[in-house]
Every structure is written in structure tokens, then in C-alpha cells.
Amino acid sequence: MKKSLVIVESPAKAKTINQYLGAEYIVKSSIGHVRDLITGKSQNKEKNKKHPNESIFAKPNKKTLLIKKMGIDPYHNWKAEYYILPGKEKIISELKSIANQVNHIYLATDLDREGEAIAWHLKEVIGGDSSKFSRVVFNEITKHSIKKAFQNVGHINMNRVHAQQARRFMDRVVGYMISPLLWRKISRGLSAGRVQSVAVRIIADREKIIKNFIPEEYWKLNLSLFTKDKKKIEMDVTHYNNKIFRPKNRNEIYYAIEKIKKSLFFVKNYEEKIFYKTASAPFITSTLQQSASLRLGFSVKKTMFLAQKLYEEGYITYMRTDSNYLSKHAIKKVRTYIKNYYGDDYLPKEPNLYSNRKHSQEAHEAIRPCDIKIENINSDNLSSSAKKLYKLIWNQFVACQMTSVKYKSITIIVLADLFKLQKNEQIVLFNGWTRLLIEEKNINYEFPVLNIGDILFIDKITPNQKFTKPPPRFSEASLVRELEKKGVGRPSTYSVITSKIQDRGYVKIKKNKFYAEKMGEILTIRLKKSFSNLIDYNFTAYMEEKLDKVADNKIAWKNVLDSFFEDFSKQLEKAKKSPEEGGMELNSIVPTSIKCPMCCKKMGIKTAITGVFLSCLGYNNIDITKRCKQTINLISLNDFNKEEDNHRQMSLELMNRCDECNMSMDSYFIDKKLKLHICINNPSCLGYKIEKGVFKSPVYLSEIIQCEKCNGDMMLKTGPFGKFFICINKTCKNTRKILPNGEISDPKLEPIPFPQLLCKESDAWFVLREGISGIFFAANTFPKSRETRSPFVEELARFQYLLPEKIHYLSSGPIIDDYGNKTIVCFDRKTKKHYITSKKEGKFTGWSAIFIDKKWCVTSK
Structure with a gap:
């Protein structure tokens, strides 16, 4: 009997599915996408191919070249040219070979639009009889789900493929057609993205609000009162003469204090209410990303990577979803679990149901555990981070089906002449779902028994000076929430968005907060003026709705593309014109009075993808031989300054x-x-100021840095990853990084050969090296042999004489732990320090020691 071929996206997924399918199925992986739109680079391999509209005699014009680079032709019914991704030829050849030997082919790629598109591409490259292909979808890799899926096979949903293609084509048009304009008008290396540029705008707009914000002083007044039987109660003054109480300065607050001291306090209202709060919905992609960021400190990219692993291993349902739906089977299982492990008090009479959001596009389930009985993962196949994420998902799923939290809300209102005082308090009567999700203690605060009309007496008056604050900068979690709120992008794209805007240098993350770079701000302003629709929140959300309608077969995908391209082309043509004709404004250099140290011409303020710097105006000399290329780095005060207090911040802004x-x-x-x-x-405004003085500056501005390798001078530079020093000796090329605190990193450890320590996987020997994860042993024949490992402390002790002073202390550490296991040197990326730990049978024992006050201290056992 002939077998059937099942094609999935990842090897891990194939391995898991293979366990549940019988011997009559061959499960293979495509390892993601197999082909993509052709690009300029990919065309180098196919130089002899001519575009259908290109004469073999005529030299291709700019439009033809652009179409070839994009791989799509928006001028001729959106014809597309695809190519096989490098490295996928062997995979496709194998799939074709197996396809010719089987009865049927099941395309079991992921169930979102991207997965649908991959299934279609696989069908196209494999070719053959269309009737041999079927589409299989499942939202969890379990025996129950897979068996059900193979009983309900279907066909590729071309509407969803067209929706994915429409998104891809629009993004390709924006990227390839705007980028050359940005290179000419602003700076080389720039690019725009249909959705990424909107995300940059969100951050840049917030940055502008924060920079222009001037704090305003205001005061609050807290009173400690007591009853006739000496029971105390803390209250805030909220109103005066039926208006919100908000004194603006010290005089106003002291005037209010003197007045309130002479007032009679009596209880106007005392009210108790019982209310209930249900748990939040089970996770969808965006809420998982937000919770993982807030509770676990994971980036969006890391969260999605770990969730993918959990899904492929069969622990959770599909992680790209914006549906809150839960299957009856899953609800039944979790309700049984809650009853058995938490009791009837924590089980609602009916299941908690959650409605989907406005733009929800998928019909599959929310993110949940596949097996509710697995509370913690014990498998060695997954990292500790993946296990933490699974526990977060498990907790949320179980909590969402538990009873509500029961609160008692107490509101007390006290009047004193024209002043109104208020106290609001909530007391937890029954913890419900918070027993699982958060530690919320039952408050046993005893309120005094108060009746309307009771008289109260002043015990203490506490004025508090406050200053208004600007809106906070976005974290990854709050940016995802903002994107979702505005309907920009889709949950499955948030990880790509947050990564790309950082990689391109338009924003940076500092202490888990997004900061707009100067180039990101300039780009946003230019795109706002010349491509208003492109980065308009409503328009971007509108396009997402259009794509949803394409997926639902309500509108034709090429009509959406035609409409988009018509408007886009008009804006592009206008932007190409000179600024005087209404075109995109240039990123001009702003002249200053500062003289160039090389040629004494004036220097100007210039912004590039690497940051803001001073550039000699002599660079534009018509005679190339007389051009001056002198530049001066500018060090932003924000790169090292700590947060200013409110008074200091206010004075700086003013x-x-x-x-x-x-x-x-x-x-x-x-x-x-x-x-x-x-x-x-800047550069639209020419304003600048020069301030002279003696300033507290970063260490690296007040020190002369010499190269530790050749003793030459080192020059400060700015690159894509921040500021660094580089040796001016071109044959040396030694570098030193600038740390976030403004200090210069220690010199890198020179590789130390250990020919006495032989590798296991080859006949090479080890070299001690230093990387971002501290010291490690690597094969001397790298990259031929990529064998690496952590050094044993006994090895460092044995060859102590080879070690430089910088790491000499590591050789003095404990050679074995308390249980006789050999110890190794590891590195903590958070503290940037080495420590000693131990392993047994390849697993960490939990024992560790750190070097404090010139001695080793055991910190855990």
C-alpha cells in the first residue's frame, strides 16, 4: 500500500506529529518558507532572464529595473516572479521525489495566512496533479486534534493566500519605491515600511511630547482624622467649593491648611458595596506578548520564539491568534481540574465566556495548554524560559475559568466647611481567580464604625508637593497594546515590527523603554508631510480591514492593490519634486559658528543613520581634492545622564x-x-546654542585612551550598536566599547593557547577566549571545528601562570562543590560578572559561588 506525504513547516513539529500518525504517513518539514519574491540579489543568479516587457535590444529603463528588483509588476496586473530561497533546493528536490511515490500529499502548515501561503507555495513548486493535494489544519499538536484534522481535510484557501500576497506586495512597493527617495533626500541606508513606519511614528510622537513637556507644580493634602473613640482614618482633600482641589504653589496650600484647621469635620456619606471582578480573557498573541514582557521581562521576539517551541513540542495551542474562543472540550477539562484541585468554591456555575475583539480575523482558539494536567514542564528539550512562559499560559487559562474575586468597596465622604474629603478602600472577601494569578492579600483594615453626621477631629495634616509628568515612554508591552488599540498590524506581525524598527536604527531600547533616535524623528516628519496616508493610524487600520475582507472573499485583492498603488504613486511623484515645488524636504546640514579644526571652515550639524555629528562645510567643495572630511562626534546627554528630579528637569526645559x-x-x-x-x-529649524564651561562629562571624554595592543591613540566613533573607541592604527583595528554608564569597557582578553587541553570532537586543542558571555574554551582550528565549552576551575588552577591578572581570581575558586562535583566557570549577563557553578550528568546542580570582597562565597545549594 502506498503511503501519504505530510508536509509541515518545522522539523520539531514534524517530529511531534510523526508520533501520532501511523506508518502509512511520511512526515517531512519544509523548514519555513521555500520561495519568495525575487530581489536584486537573487537576480544575480538569473542575469539572462528578461522581463516580459523588456526588449532584448533596448537598454532597460528605470521602471523596468525597479520591477525586476521588486519581483512584482504593479503596472501590469500585479504579475509576480518568485524564486527558490537559497539552501531550499535540496529540500524541494527531496519533497518532489517523495511526492512522486505517494498517493496523496497533505499540506499541514500553520493555520494562519502565512501558513496558508506556505502551503500554496509548496503546492506550486512540487507541481503535479492538483487532486493529490489536501490542506490539513490543527491548532494544537495532540493526538486528538491531529486525528480530527485528518478526518476533516480541505483545500488551500486562496482568499487567505491572496490576503497574504496583498500585504506582501504593498510592503514590497513601499520599501522598494520610497527607499531610493529617502536616500536622495535624507540619508543613505534609510528605508520605510508600511507598518513599521507607523510604529516609529507612535514612538517619535511620544518623544516629541516628552521633550516639549514642562512640569507644573501642584499640591495634595492628606489628613489623618480620628473619631471620638480615638479610631484613626486617613483621608485626602479632593474638592474645594465643588471644584477639584489642586493648589498650584506653597502659598495656596498653606492658605488652605490654615482654613481647614478652623473647620468642623462631619461625615456626609458612608457607603459599602459588594462587587465582583472576573478574570481577564485567555491569552491571544498580543496579550501573551504584553504579559510576558511585564511579568517575565521577555522581549516580544523572545516570547514568540519560545511560544513557537512550546507549540511544536505539543504543549500549547497555536500561538498566533486573536480569538478568545475556547473549545467545549478544553473548557470541560479545565472545569474538572478546578473542581478537583481547588474545590467547588472556585468553580463558576457556568463557564466564563469571552467575546472576540473588533478586528479578530481568525476562528481558532485562544492560547492555552494542550493538556491541563501538565502544570509544569519537566522535559529537558525546553529551556527554563520556555517553561516559565508555559506556566504563565497555564495560569492564565485556568484562572479565566475560575470564580470572580469578591470585593467590598467602602466610600467615605467628609465635609469641612467648603472642603470635601474622600476615602475609597477595597477589601477582598473572596480571592477567586487571584489565588492563582496574583498574590492579593485579604486586607484586614478595620474601618471605624461611622454614621452620617458623626464628628471627626484632626490628628495630622500632611501637604505633598507634586509635579505633573509627561506620558511615559513606551515599553515593548505598551507599544504592542498601542498598536493593537490603533488597529496597526496584526498580532502575528508585532514581533517583526518591534525588531525591525530597532535594527534599522530609528529607535532604541534603554532600560526597557523605547527612545526615538533623531533619524527616526526626521523620517517621521518627512513621511507625515509627503506620505500622509502611509503613516496615518486610521488609514493603516483601514488597510488591515481591507485585507481581512480579502481573506473573507468580500473584495478582490487586486482591486485593493490598485486603489492603494494609485494613491501611493501620486504622493511619490509629488515627494520627488524639489521642496519649493512641494516635494519632500531635504535633510540639510545646519551651519554653525564652530570652526573646523583641520581647515578652519565652519562646521554644520548633520544627522545620519549613525546619529548626530558635526561635519565640515568644506566637504561640499566642487574640487574633490580640496574636500575636507573632518567630523566631530556629538555625545548626547541622554546617553549617560540619570533621570533628573522634577525641579532640575523643569529648569532645563525652561x-x-x-x-x-x-x-x-x-x-x-x-x-x-x-x-x-x-x-x-532640526534640520527644519536652524536654531542652536553653544554653551561654554567646565562640565561633568562621561569618563571617556575626560581620558586619553591608548590602545593596549599597539600603544597608539584611540578615536571615538559611533556605529550601529553605539559608541566605541577604535585604534587609529589601521593595521591594529582594536576596539573598546562604551558601556551604558559612560565608562569604557575593559580590554578584551587576548586568546590564550592551552595545547595541553585536547578537544573531544577533533584532534584540535583549546584556546581560552573572551566573548559577550565571559571566558570560554574554543577549538584552536575554529571555524573548522566549532567545539566550545566552559573551563573547569581545576584547569585554571593547574595553569594559573598562564592567566592574566584580570581573571587570575577565577583559578582560586572551589574546584569541587559540596557534593564532590567538578566546578566550572560561568558568566551572568545581568551583573556582567563571572561565577562558579557545577553540573552533574550534564545538568546544573543548583550550587553556585560568587567572588565578593576578595573571597569566594557559596550563594546557593
Whole structure:
């Protein structure tokens, strides 16, 4: 009997599914996408191919070249040209070979639009009789789900494929057609994205609000009162003369205090209410990303990577979903679990049901555990981070089907002349789902028994000075929430969005908060003016709805593309014109009075993808031989300054206002005696200020750095990953990083050969090296042999004489732990320090020791 071929996306998924299917099935993986739209690079392999509209005699024009680069032709019914991704030829050849030998082919790729598109591409490249292909979808890799899926096979949903293609084509058009314009008008290396640019705008708009925010002083008044039987109660003054009580200065608050001291306090209202709070819905993609960021500190990218692993191993349902739906089978299982493990008090009479969100596009389930009985994963196949994420998902799923939390809400209102005082308190009467999700203690605060009309007496008056604060910067969690709220992108794309805007240098993350880079701000302003629709929140959300309608077969996908391209082309043609004709404004250099140290010409403020710097105006000399290429790095004060207190922040904002447009100014160090303040509207605004003095500057501005390898001088540079020093000796190329605290990183450890320590996987020997994860042993024949491992402490002790002073202390550590296991050297990325731990049979024992006050201390057992 002939077998059937089942094609999935990942090897891990194939391995898991293979356990549940019989011997009559061959399960193979495509390892993700197998083909993509052709690009300029991919065309180098196919130079002899001609575009259908290109004459073999004529030199291709700009439009034809652009179409070839994009791989799509928006001018001729959106014809597309695909190519096999590099490295996938062997996989496709194998799939074709097996396909010719089987009766049937099941395309079991993921159940979202991307998975549907991969299934279609696989069918296209394998070819053959269409009747041999069937589409299989399942949202969890369990025996029950897979068996059910193979009993209900279908066909590829071309509407969903077209929706995915429409998104891909629009993104390709924006990227390939705007980027050349940005290179000409603003700076080389720039690009725009249909959705990514909107995300940058969200961050840049918030950045502008924060920079222009001026704190305002206000005061609050807290009173400690007591009853005639000496029972105390804390209350806040909320109103005066039926208006919100908000004194603006010290005089106003002291006037209010003197007045309130003479007032009679009596209870106006005392009210108790019982209310219930249900648990939040089970996780969808976006809420999982937010919760993992807030509770576990995971990035969106890491969360999705770990969730993919959990899904492929069969622990959770499909992780790309925006549906809150839960199957009856899953609800039945979890309700039984709650009853057995938590009791009837925690089980609602009826299941808790959650409605889907407005733009929910998928009909499958929310993210939940496949087997509710597995509370914690014990498998060695998954990392500790993956296990933590699973526990988070398990807790949320179980909690969402538990009883509500029961609260008692107490509201007390006290009047004193024209003043109104209020106290609100909540007391947990029954913890419900919070028994599982959060530690919420039952408050046993005893309120005094109060009746309307009771008289109260002053015990203590506490005035509190406050300052208004700007809206907070976005974290990854809050950015995802904002994207979701505005309907920008889809949950499955948030990971790509947050990664791309950082990789391209438009924003950076500092202490888990997004900061807009200057180039990100300039790009946002230019795109706002020239491509208003492109980064308009409503328009972007509108396009997402259009794509949803394409997937539902309500509108034709090429009609959506035609409409988009018509408007986009008009804006593009206008943007190409000169600024005087209404075209995109240039990223001009802003002249300053600062002289170039090389040629004495004036220097100007310039912004590039690497940051803001001073560039000699002599660079534009018509005579190339006389051009001056001198530049001066500008060090942003924000790169190392700690958060200012409210008084300091307010004075800075008031002082550093642009004389030209009255906007706030960004501040930079030129050197330890010069500061440069630049208008945030630069280069549109020419305003700047030079401040002279002796300033507390970063360590690296006040020290002369010499290369530890060749003793030459080192020059400060700015690159894609921040500031660093590089040796001016071109044959040396040694570098030193600038740490977040403004200090210079220690010199890298020179590789130390250990020919006495032989590798196991080859006949090479080890070299001690230093990387981002501390010291490690690596084969001396790298990259031929990639064998690496952690050093044993006994090895470092044995060859102590080879070690530099920097790591000499590691050789003095414990050679064995308390149980006789050999110890190894590891590195903590958070503290940036080495520590000693031990393993037994390949697993960490939990024992560790750290070096404190020149001695080793055991910290855990």
C-alpha cells in the first residue's frame, strides 16, 4: 500500500506529529518558507532572464529595473516572479521525489495566512496533479486534534493566500519605491515600511511630547482624622467649593491648611458595596506578548520564539491568534481540574465566556495548554524560559475559568466647611481567580464604625508637593497594546515590527523603554508631510480591514492593490519634486559658528543613520581634492545622564528653548568644555546654542585612551550598536566599547593557547577566549571545528601562570562543590560578572559561588 506525504513547516513539529500518525504517513518539514519574491540579489543568479516587457535590444529603463528588483509588476496586473530561497533546493528536490511515490500529499502548515501561503507555495513548486493535494489544519499538536484534522481535510484557501500576497506586495512597493527617495533626500541606508513606519511614528510622537513637556507644580493634602473613640482614618482633600482641589504653589496650600484647621469635620456619606471582578480573557498573541514582557521581562521576539517551541513540542495551542474562543472540550477539562484541585468554591456555575475583539480575523482558539494536567514542564528539550512562559499560559487559562474575586468597596465622604474629603478602600472577601494569578492579600483594615453626621477631629495634616509628568515612554508591552488599540498590524506581525524598527536604527531600547533616535524623528516628519496616508493610524487600520475582507472573499485583492498603488504613486511623484515645488524636504546640514579644526571652515550639524555629528562645510567643495572630511562626534546627554528630579528637569526645559521657534532643544557634549544645544525641529529649524564651561562629562571624554595592543591613540566613533573607541592604527583595528554608564569597557582578553587541553570532537586543542558571555574554551582550528565549552576551575588552577591578572581570581575558586562535583566557570549577563557553578550528568546542580570582597562565597545549594 502506498503511503501519504505530510508536509509541515518545522522539523520539531514534524517530529511531534510523526508520533501520532501511523506508518502509512511520511512526515517531512519544509523548514519555513521555500520561495519568495525575487530581489536584486537573487537576480544575480538569473542575469539572462528578461522581463516580459523588456526588449532584448533596448537598454532597460528605470521602471523596468525597479520591477525586476521588486519581483512584482504593479503596472501590469500585479504579475509576480518568485524564486527558490537559497539552501531550499535540496529540500524541494527531496519533497518532489517523495511526492512522486505517494498517493496523496497533505499540506499541514500553520493555520494562519502565512501558513496558508506556505502551503500554496509548496503546492506550486512540487507541481503535479492538483487532486493529490489536501490542506490539513490543527491548532494544537495532540493526538486528538491531529486525528480530527485528518478526518476533516480541505483545500488551500486562496482568499487567505491572496490576503497574504496583498500585504506582501504593498510592503514590497513601499520599501522598494520610497527607499531610493529617502536616500536622495535624507540619508543613505534609510528605508520605510508600511507598518513599521507607523510604529516609529507612535514612538517619535511620544518623544516629541516628552521633550516639549514642562512640569507644573501642584499640591495634595492628606489628613489623618480620628473619631471620638480615638479610631484613626486617613483621608485626602479632593474638592474645594465643588471644584477639584489642586493648589498650584506653597502659598495656596498653606492658605488652605490654615482654613481647614478652623473647620468642623462631619461625615456626609458612608457607603459599602459588594462587587465582583472576573478574570481577564485567555491569552491571544498580543496579550501573551504584553504579559510576558511585564511579568517575565521577555522581549516580544523572545516570547514568540519560545511560544513557537512550546507549540511544536505539543504543549500549547497555536500561538498566533486573536480569538478568545475556547473549545467545549478544553473548557470541560479545565472545569474538572478546578473542581478537583481547588474545590467547588472556585468553580463558576457556568463557564466564563469571552467575546472576540473588533478586528479578530481568525476562528481558532485562544492560547492555552494542550493538556491541563501538565502544570509544569519537566522535559529537558525546553529551556527554563520556555517553561516559565508555559506556566504563565497555564495560569492564565485556568484562572479565566475560575470564580470572580469578591470585593467590598467602602466610600467615605467628609465635609469641612467648603472642603470635601474622600476615602475609597477595597477589601477582598473572596480571592477567586487571584489565588492563582496574583498574590492579593485579604486586607484586614478595620474601618471605624461611622454614621452620617458623626464628628471627626484632626490628628495630622500632611501637604505633598507634586509635579505633573509627561506620558511615559513606551515599553515593548505598551507599544504592542498601542498598536493593537490603533488597529496597526496584526498580532502575528508585532514581533517583526518591534525588531525591525530597532535594527534599522530609528529607535532604541534603554532600560526597557523605547527612545526615538533623531533619524527616526526626521523620517517621521518627512513621511507625515509627503506620505500622509502611509503613516496615518486610521488609514493603516483601514488597510488591515481591507485585507481581512480579502481573506473573507468580500473584495478582490487586486482591486485593493490598485486603489492603494494609485494613491501611493501620486504622493511619490509629488515627494520627488524639489521642496519649493512641494516635494519632500531635504535633510540639510545646519551651519554653525564652530570652526573646523583641520581647515578652519565652519562646521554644520548633520544627522545620519549613525546619529548626530558635526561635519565640515568644506566637504561640499566642487574640487574633490580640496574636500575636507573632518567630523566631530556629538555625545548626547541622554546617553549617560540619570533621570533628573522634577525641579532640575523643569529648569532645563525652561532654559533650553529654541530662540527661533521656542521648541525644546536636544543637548550634546562637544568636549568637556563645550555643549551644543540643537532645536528638536532640526534640520527644519536652524536654531542652536553653544554653551561654554567646565562640565561633568562621561569618563571617556575626560581620558586619553591608548590602545593596549599597539600603544597608539584611540578615536571615538559611533556605529550601529553605539559608541566605541577604535585604534587609529589601521593595521591594529582594536576596539573598546562604551558601556551604558559612560565608562569604557575593559580590554578584551587576548586568546590564550592551552595545547595541553585536547578537544573531544577533533584532534584540535583549546584556546581560552573572551566573548559577550565571559571566558570560554574554543577549538584552536575554529571555524573548522566549532567545539566550545566552559573551563573547569581545576584547569585554571593547574595553569594559573598562564592567566592574566584580570581573571587570575577565577583559578582560586572551589574546584569541587559540596557534593564532590567538578566546578566550572560561568558568566551572568545581568551583573556582567563571572561565577562558579557545577553540573552533574550534564545538568546544573543548583550550587553556585560568587567572588565578593576578595573571597569566594557559596550563594546557593
